[in-house]
Amino acid sequence: MRIGIYGGSFDPVHNGHIAMINSALKSGFIDCVIVVPSVRNSFKLYSNKLPPPYRFYMMKETVDGLGIKNCYVSDIEYSVEGVSYTAVVLEKLTSDAYIRNFLISNDVKRKKAEEHHEFFWIMGSDTLGTFETWYKPGEILNYVTLFAAVRPGDDTDVEKAAASVRKNLGGNVEIFRLKGIECSSSAITESGDFSEVPEPAVEFIRRHALYTENTKLSGISDDTRKQFFEIAVWMYQYLGGKRLLHTLNVGYLSAHLADVFGCDKDKALIAGALHDCAKELPLDEQFELAKRYSGDLFTEKKLLHSPAGASFAREQLGIEDKEILDAICYHTTGRGNMNLLEKIVYLADKIEPARNYTDLTPIRAAAEKNLESAMRMTAAAVRDKFVSQGRDIHPMTVLMMKDLNM
Ligand SMILES: [Fe+2]
Numbered sequence: 001m002r003i004g005i006y007g008g009s010f011d012p013v014h015n016g017h018i019a020m021i022n023s024a025l026k027s028g029f030i031d032c033v034i035v036v037p038s039v040r041n042s043f044k045l046y047s048n049k050l051p052p053p054y055r056f057y058m059m060k061e062t063v064d065g066l067g068i069k070n071c072y073v074s075d076i077e078y079s080v081e082g083v084s085y086t087a088v089v090l091e092k093l094t095s096d097a098y099i100r101n102f103l104i105s106n107d108v109k110r111k112k113a114e115e116h117h118e119f120f121w122i123m124g125s126d127t128l129g130t131f132e133t134w135y136k137p138g139e140i141l142n143y144v145t146l147f148a149a150v151r152p153g154d155d156t157d158v159e160k161a162a163a164s165v166r167k168n169l170g171g172n173v174e175i176f177r178l179k180g181i182e183c184s185s186s187a188i189t190e191s192g193d194f195s196e197v198p199e200p201a202v203e204f205i206r207r208h209a210l211y212t213e214n215t216k217l218s219g220i221s222d223d224t225r226k227q228f229f230e231i232a233v234w235m236y237q238y239l240g241g242k243r244l245l246h247t248l249n250v251g252y253l254s255a256h257l258a259d260v261f262g263c264d265k266d267k268a269l270i271a272g273a274l275h276d277c278a279k280e281l282p283l284d285e286q287f288e289l290a291k292r293y294s295g296d297l298f299t300e301k302k303l304l305h306s307p308a309g310a311s312f313a314r315e316q317l318g319i320e321d322k323e324i325l326d327a328i329c330y331h332t333t334g335r336g337n338m339n340l341l342e343k344i345v346y347l348a349d350k351i352e353p354a355r356n357y358t359d360l361t362p363i364r365a366a367a368e369k370n371l372e373s374a375m376r377m378t379a380a381a382v383r384d385k386f387v388s389q390g391r392d393i394h395p396m397t398v399l400m401m402k403d404l405n406m
């Protein structure tokens with residue numbers, strides 16, 4: 001097959017990106033496109049607006065939602081350690097071992113997936129002009145033909161840029177016509193005008209309350225911002241999409257609530273983001289991890305992931321801060337004498353933007369003003385749920401409720 005590869009931050013994905021994919025597919029040069037949302041882009045390390053998993057799942061939902069045929073989204077950059085230089089990513093992506101499995105997992109017929117493939121690197125005509133300054137451009141050309149898009153009325157001298165690449169690096173360059181508008185992700189997030197963002201992405205952004213004041217992470221230290229991005233990448237291997245985005249949403253909301261109620265914002269971001277990190281580990285592993293954090297305090301299957309998460313974060317990420325670890329440990333049950341950080345993570349878990357198990361509007365409104373009252377409303381909802389299911393309320397939750405005068 002002839003395979004186009006399209007890398008980018010997609011922060012957020014916009015109609016210009018979609019036009020690029022569609023025009024490349026229509027060019028007749030290629031049979032399919034693999035989109036590769038960046039993880040640690042060499043140009044913008046940690047300066048993206050959103051951590052990688054949001055951009056990956058937003059792209060996936062957009063391609064699915066728009067029904068773009070022969071277009072697949074790859075998470076290959078999650079398996080690259082350090083900066084995801086194009087040359088490094090391409091070496092992995094174009095290897096037989098990866099590409100065959102990837103195509104088959106995207107429902108490409110085995111016979112097609114296993115034939116010989118040719119690869120094309122999709123790029124704008126403007127980037128073609130700077131290609132020779134990239135990291136190991138000669139190596140990139142060992143894997144791909146450059147596939148540059150030209151827009152009608154484009155004033156870049158594409159032929160000249162292509163000739164220069166051919167002469168200096170000896171690679172192949174092909175040019176295709178791009179039918180579509182010019183947009184930029186940064187202009188979209190700066191202006192707040194999302195009209196050039198495709199509908200499925202708009203819905204994704206709305207569901208997770210992205211590109212808002214809360215996701216700007218203002219007041220968060222650079223080190224913690226970096227840690228948050230790295231945690232998001234690390235958790236990608238342990239959690240499915242829905243839960244991963246949930247736990248990251250709790251990070252953002254916890255940081256916001258820390259602002260409102262005068263708690264340490266950096267700690268709230270990290271504790272919230274990590275609170276469900278162990279939830280999809282095998283139960284026996286959760287059990288062992290839980291024991292190492294809190295002995296026999298928790299035995300119920302559904303609760304194990306909380307102390308297990310504290311252990312997992314401590315052992316895998318080296319997090320030693322007791323307040324962060326306890327906020328993770330008690331996020332499901334609460335306990336007596338909870339500190340501010342524990343309350344914030346407990347609450348954020350129940351009301352982050354993507355939660356919709358009941359009408360959360362009143363609790364969300366209360367959470368902006370009065371922590372205790374929002375906690376009381378949440379605990380009451382939990383109690384009602386348990387009573388209706390005939391389940392016992394955990395003794396530590398009972399202690400928390402007592403503290404809340406319930
Ligand atoms: Fe949880």
Ligand SMILES: [Fe+2]
Pocket residue numbers: 246247250275276349
């Ligand atoms: Fe959770």
